[in-house]
Amino acid sequence: MTASPTTALLFDIQRFSIHDGPGIRTTLFFKGCPLRCLWCQNPESHKPGREIAFYRERCLRCFACKGACPEEAVLEEEDRRINPTACTACGKCVSTCVNEALRMTGVEWEASALLAEVLKDRDFFEDSGGGITLSGGEPFLQSGFLGTFLPLVRGEGIHVTMETCGLCPWKTMESLLPYLDLVYFDLKCLDSEKHRDYTGSSNELILANFEKLAAVFPNVEARMPVVPSLNDEVRNIQATACFLKKNQKDRIHLLRYHAMGEAKLARIETELRPLNLTEDAGKALLRAKKVFESEGILVTINE
Numbered sequence: 001m002t003a004s005p006t007t008a009l010l011f012d013i014q015r016f017s018i019h020d021g022p023g024i025r026t027t028l029f030f031k032g033c034p035l036r037c038l039w040c041q042n043p044e045s046h047k048p049g050r051e052i053a054f055y056r057e058r059c060l061r062c063f064a065c066k067g068a069c070p071e072e073a074v075l076e077e078e079d080r081r082i083n084p085t086a087c088t089a090c091g092k093c094v095s096t097c098v099n100e101a102l103r104m105t106g107v108e109w110e111a112s113a114l115l116a117e118v119l120k121d122r123d124f125f126e127d128s129g130g131g132i133t134l135s136g137g138e139p140f141l142q143s144g145f146l147g148t149f150l151p152l153v154r155g156e157g158i159h160v161t162m163e164t165c166g167l168c169p170w171k172t173m174e175s176l177l178p179y180l181d182l183v184y185f186d187l188k189c190l191d192s193e194k195h196r197d198y199t200g201s202s203n204e205l206i207l208a209n210f211e212k213l214a215a216v217f218p219n220v221e222a223r224m225p226v227v228p229s230l231n232d233e234v235r236n237i238q239a240t241a242c243f244l245k246k247n248q249k250d251r252i253h254l255l256r257y258h259a260m261g262e263a264k265l266a267r268i269e270t271e272l273r274p275l276n277l278t279e280d281a282g283k284a285l286l287r288a289k290k291v292f293e294s295e296g297i298l299v300t301i302n303e
Contacts, residue, residue, distance in 0.1 A: 008114065008145040009106045011044055011137070015121060019302050021161035021182055023130025026121045028114070030136040031106050034167045036200035036272065037188065039227045041261040043270050045137035050089040050106035053267040054081040058101040065093035065102055084269040105268070111149040119156065131159025131181070140168040143176060150179035163223075166206035173209060174216075183220040184253065185210055189231045190239035198230060207243070214247040223253040223302075226288045228279035237288055241295035251298040254288055257281040 012029040020027045032048030033040075040046070044053065056079060065081070066074040073086035074093060081102065082093075094102045109117075118132050125131050132153065139146065139162060153160055161182040164173075187210065188203075189195040195203040213220050222244060226232050244252060258281070262274040289299045 005144045005148045020133035023128035024124045025130045025133045027133040030139045032141040033137045044105045052082045053103045055101045058099045064096045068092045068096040115152045133161040135163040143172045166209045187222050225255040226285045227257045228284040232284045237291040241297045253300045255302045
């Protein structure tokens with residue numbers, strides 16, 4: 001699913017978004033991500049393929065799902081219902097679950113069908129100066145599809161914002177820039193080893209891509225999730241401010257940490273675990289704002 005020119009795999013479509021770019025937006029959440037951020041809000045985005053999520057609190061333990069599964073992938077454990085090594089995500093168990101305890105994560109879309117879906121919101125875009133936002137996951141992982149889809153969107157005159165972690169080949173990013181109006185680029189941590197500890201990957205390619213992008217694409221804006229006790233230390237904020245100024249950027253969007261993603265971890269197969277942070281995320285956000293502003297960087301806060 002990473003490079004198909006005709007289909008994409010999305011795990012959500014969110015309408016009436018107001019924090020993912022200018023105006024009222026429809027946000028498309030693409031499946032698949034190269035990072036494993038400890039604080040991820042959308043852990044269901046990580047795997048590039050479809051998967052079955054288990055909502056334990058909704059399960060009636062009737063096990064109609066077990067009889068429906070052709071792969072014998074249904075378990076009777078208290079906390080787990082699907083064996084991911086056996087599951088092919090055919091969806092037969094989902095269809096038989098009357099209480100929606102099993103749900104499919106990942107819907108396949110053809111370019112023309114997805115365009116028709118977002119065009120339903122055209123009036124809201126035009127009235128508010130909005131458009132669509134590509135999010136995830138990492139949308140650039142499905143660049144083959146975007147190469148087909150985005151020219152169609154451009155033909156309709158719709159504003160396009162891309163949200164990216166920046167971890168992809170530069171040629172992939174560069175090839176889609178003609179179809180993008182705004183890029184939100186995540187800078188999670190400037191120290192490469194800490195970045196690896198926090199996300200599972202070093203940041204050399206990410207920083208190199210930001211430098212290249214800032215040099216050729218004026219509408220790129222940095223974002224940073226402020227995670228208490230992890231990336232909110234003064235040294236990291238000062239290093240990030242220095243990096244921005246080096247690339248002639250004077251603003252950043254700070255994203256407040258929320259633990260909402262932790263509730264999803266038990267529903268899917270993942271190595272992530274709850275952080276159980278106790279420090280106040282709002283206070284950490286304000287401290288980070290003060291440091292950035294003392295370094296001459298303008299701050300927008302996204303609660």
